[in-house]
Amino acid sequence: MSDSSELDAYFGPKRDERPLGIVLDGSLSAGLQVKLDPRYAIEKLAVGRYVVIQSRITGSTFFGIITDIALGATTPDLLHHPPDAADTFLLDVYSGGVAYATLHVSPMLMLDEEDDQPRPIKTIPSHFSAIYEATAQDVARVFGEEDDEHFYIGTPLDMEDVQVNLDLARFVERSSGVFGKTGTGKSFVTRTILAGIIRSGLASTLIFDMHNDYGWSIKDESGREYKGLRQLFPDGRVSVITLDEATSRARGSKFDGTLTIGYEEIEPEDIELLASLLGLSDIQTGALYFLYRRLGKKWISKLLDEQYEEEIQNILESGRIVGGTLGAIQRKLESFIPRMGFLVPGEGSKVVDDIFQRLNIGTSVVLEFGNYGNTLAAYVLVANYLTRRIHASYVHRKNLAAGKKGEEPRPLVIVIEEAHKFLDPSVAGHTIFGNIARELRKYNVTLLIVDQRPSGIEDEVMSQIGTRVTCLLDNEADIRAVFSGVSGASALREVLARLDTRQQALILGHAVPMPVVVRTRDYDQRFYAAMGMDETNDSAGQKPSGEDKLFPD
Amino acid sequence: MPESPKMIGRVTRCSTRGFVGAMQISENALPVFGSLCQAEAQGGRSYVVGLVYDISITDDQFARQLAALDEVPQEQIADGQLNRQVPVEFSALAVGFHDDDGFHQSLPPQPPLTLASVFSMVPNDAVDFTSELHFLQMILNAPQLPVDELLATSLRLSAQARPEEERERFLLQAGREVARLLAQDLTRLENILRGLRAKE
Secondary structure: OOOHHHHHHHHOOOOOOOOOEEEEEEEOOOEEEEEEOOOOOHHHOOOOOEEEEEOOOOOOEEEEEEEEEEEEEOOOHHHHOOOOOOOHHHHHHHEOOOEEEEEEEEEEEEOOOOOOOOEEOOOOOOOOOEEEEOOHHHHHHHHOOOOOOEEEEEEEOOOOOOOEEEEHHHHHHOOEEEEOOOOOOHHHHHHHHHHHHHHHOOOEEEEEEOOOOOOOOEEOOOOOEEOOHHHHOOOOOEEEEEOOHHHHHHHOOOOOEEOOEEHHHOOHHHHHOOHHHHOOOHHHHHHHHHHHHHHHHHHHHHHHOHHHHHHHHHHHHOOOOOHHHHHHHHHHHHOOHHHOOOEEOOOOOOHHHHHHHHHHOOOEEEEEOHHHHHOHHHHHHHHHHHHHHHHHHHHHHHHHHHOOOOOOOOOEEEEEEOOHHHHOOOOHHHOHHHHHHHHOOOOOEEEEEEEOOHHHOOHHHHHOOOEEEEOOOOOHHHHHHHOOOOOOHHHHHHHHHOOOOOOEEEEEEOOOOOOEEEEEOOOOHHHHHHOOOOHHHOOOOOOOOOOOOOOOO | OOOOOOEEEEEEEEEOOEEEEEEOOOHHHOOOOOOEEEEEEHHHOEEEEEEEEEEEOOOOHHHHHHHOOOOOOHHHHHHHHHOOOOOEEEEEEEEEEEEOOEEEOOOOOOOOOOOOEEEEOOHHHHHHHOOOOOHHHHHHHOOOOOHHHHHHHHHHHHHHOOOHHHHHHHHHHHHHHHHHHOOOOHHHHHHHHHHHHHOO
């Protein structure tokens, strides 16, 4: 006969005999109401904790998450006539009986022994089914093992030995989002996920690195330094292209090229997205297309350079555009374009083809903005400019592949920050980013949007976001936006609003079997090693100490 | 050595819901309000468990005449209290029974018969019987009895039958059960709970 340790090894340790409580009420859509056993201290439970519900009738096991905790009383009189606080006997008698605690549990999955994989629930456990705290084995069964396609992103709260693994194949299959207030660790989470994607080779990534957070070393608020993606993957899997050589050099970044965009390469569509940032009215925006048609490829130069005044005058005399409109366009472009050093007269560095080639052989590209990251219009212009062209190349390549005249383009994830500037309801309908978010994986291009104001993103786009990684949000509209298009997730609102300000995130959607609150893994030396980085050959990067953690205690 | 049950009377009236016992006994041997007792039933095969809710002493002609005197000699008082012509009566509510399977907290299948012996319940049996608290509902359901006092006193006595270190836990457990039963009547509940603690 096997002893208990052998049985434990096979089945996992025996579940605590004492249930947390019993199911009293609920529905599939609204979740379950559970009365807490009075022997448990309510303070020791927390929203986001996992529970297992054992059906009293069939023995089926349901896996769920605590989404709310409440106090109740059997009679409203107790609220009007509470017991004397000094009478501990009365307080003890009332606690757990007349005055009790309830848990709201959202059941998510069924864990039946005969099934290999957890199944989405289609029913709920019967009345008085017992509910237990989930064991590490239960949680591990839900989130599976780490492998080439499953990336360890963090640990569930209070379960440091259990890994939550993100299904990267599903993550890159649809557009995804990383949301959270400023200072909640969005960039660290994003960098961690991007490292996982790059290591897996499942997709190339094009990162519009507004604040120089991804390519080379990064310092946190306390001045500690962490490695960028190019340092993590020194074997050429990551290229850094800069828009601001001087700043990149000053920061000690290694970069593989410099991007310049020629005036002649700019099209009205590239400027249109800047309308609100430059203060262009609808009429002025419409006039851009007319000017481009009349002035040709050199339209920007002709609008900015006085030597073409005669040609401009001819346009005015044609009566197709009024002087006020033209003058406003010129003033607004003059206030922006000449200040951007990466915008050059004539033709630029022709780097689009180079970037496309890099992406197509599996190299990820970090586009470092240097000081231009402080100018939102520069960021929007470059992201829009490159994405439109690269997306067009992907569409072309995909069409060739459909006609069996070429190979499928390699899946691409485009990372944009301040995404609400590209995807707000007034522009999302006709920008390339809105199109990419809506067309899903049709052309093998998806977005990873990083934003602190998800409420600013168009609803339709948000509803297409497959996986949402959300750090702390406390604005009601933002919280609502994160859950838009996610069925049954409203119960998680309380969980989201109560995340810690650092290193905690709620992940829900396509890449995880159920919503999960994680303490994201430390971005430290162990992480570097897990990404395959050999510290001894790392001459370029800073060497963090063994104690270095992303968020020190 | 375990305490043996003391005979406290014989059944004079009875039904399945309770019985009345009587005996000519000393003041010290009188049963206590709220205490548990057992009366033989079914030819000794079972005992009906009763909860004493009333103790009465009715008058007689001689006692009435003596009460009218200015001074009653001590011998007469002692004679009246010890050698009474009319016995002390106590009423007990049936809250369970004991048979070969142990204690049961429900009405007995048959009442004790007239003149069946009634015994006080020894502490060990009282602890055993009150390890379950379903009988509380039977007390609460009893009509025209001082239910709240009876409930509090019987639980207090049951606590005293336990070792000191277990009393607090028992009272808490009993209090929670009473609270469960009387959750909708907070004023009454609070009075009973105060009664549980009152004379501990």
